[in-house]
Amino acid sequence: MSKSFERFQKRKLISSYFSVTLSIALVLFLLGVLGLLVLNTQKLANHFKEQITLSVFLKDSAREVEIDQLQKSLVMAEYTKSAVFVSKEEAASRHSEDIGEDFMEFLGYNPLKNSIDVNLNAGFVSTAQVDSIATDLASRSFVEEVSYDRPTLELLTENVKRVGIGILVASGVFTLIAFLLINSSIRLSIYSKRFIIKTMQMVGATKSFIRRPFIWTNIKLGMLGAIVALLSLAGLLFYLNRNFPQLGLTEDPAQLIAVFSGVFLLGILISLVSTYFATQRFLNLRTDDLYY
Structure with missing residues (x-):
């Protein structure tokens, strides 16, 4: 019976880690695509301008x-x-x-x-x-x-300005959404361990001691999610470069390094911040509040 329960708990834990990793990977992939789009907006605009x-x-x-x-x-x-x-x-x-x-x-x-x-x-x-x-x-x-073609040129110039502003706004919105989604996934993961957190606190463990394993675990999940996102992003870049070489998306290695590094670091940073505040919330709860 105890072995069956242990297997159930292990599967539940793996499922929780998988959902967190997948959530982080999906969100970071979208952010990576958006980052490439922001950095290449001018390049794309230039490409279309040079067709006039x-x-x-x-x-x-x-x-x-x-x-x-x-x-x-x-x-x-x-x-x-x-x-x-x-x-x-x-x-x-x-x-x-x-x-x-x-x-x-x-x-x-x-x-x-x-x-x-x-x-x-x-x-x-x-x-x-x-x-x-x-x-x-x-x-x-x-x-x-x-x-x-003067009308096409005027329309192109106007649309380039609109797209530039739209992408900047979308970048801010998506960054906020990314933080909220990853934060939500991590909070749900920690919520399932709230009784363990309170038990450790009751036997005298300090807050920093309790937080440490949660933070380290979720940082590793953030890194894993970031790696999955970067592999997906690399696959997308390979496909686009193979089918649309005129876009020149891989011509600037420094730009690609900046985007990939940013995605990786963002995965770690969001995981760190979200885990810290999620564990802090349960550490500050009274025992009676854990049931709600």
């Missing part, structure tokens, strides 16, 4: 030497990420593929212009700066027109 294309359409009378000089000057400009010449024939071929038919057969000629497609560095992608660059390029005598 400034098209410099050239007059049919433009000489080849003028076009070459313009392209070289654009490549060397500090605001340029890439500058690619697109011939009118290549542009017609792309347009035909997009619409699914050869429009030149219907028109009898190619109405498109030779152009240079310019992608700007993210730091120069704002409405005012792009307007200034477009005006400067359009002032050249052999340039027919300079165009870009």
Whole structure:
């Protein structure tokens, strides 16, 4: 009978430890994802900004030497990420593929212009700066027109600001939720041992002596939960980097070390603080209050 009871208690203890570890791991994983998102928000915003294309359409009378000089000057400009010449024939071929038919057969000629497609560095992608660059390029005598998707740029700029503010708010909320969830799991775990705590106190054990094993046990659970969270986070990063390498999520090792270290230390810190206050609460309770 006693062995059966011991096995039951052991299973109950393991179940309690498992639930605490799982709760810590899930919460820390979400915090890690959020941390990566916060640190990479600007990188993601820059990636989308650099997809905005400034098209410099050239007059049919433009000489080849003028076009070459313009392209070289654009490549060397500090605001340029890439500058690619697109011939009118290549542009017609792309347009035909997009619409699914050869429009030149219907028109009898190619109405498109030779152009240079310019992608700007993210730091120069704002409405005012792009307007200034477009005006400067359009002032050249052999340039027919300079165009870009202004509504998309304005929408992108506005949304980047909104997303940045939203992520900062979400970070604060999730950090608070993380603390409350981990704290709740640890308190429930310690609640089941409240009579042991009071018994030790009644036989003369000091508060620090009673707290010590609980704190050490939950710190180890916090470390284990953090390790599980970090392994899951590493798996997610591997998947994203393999399928979306253009995001460059693993290009900055210092950033990854900071996030992983932060998650690990946060798991220890929250476990330490939560255990301290949870045990302190039961240490300060009267014996009669333990039943409620």
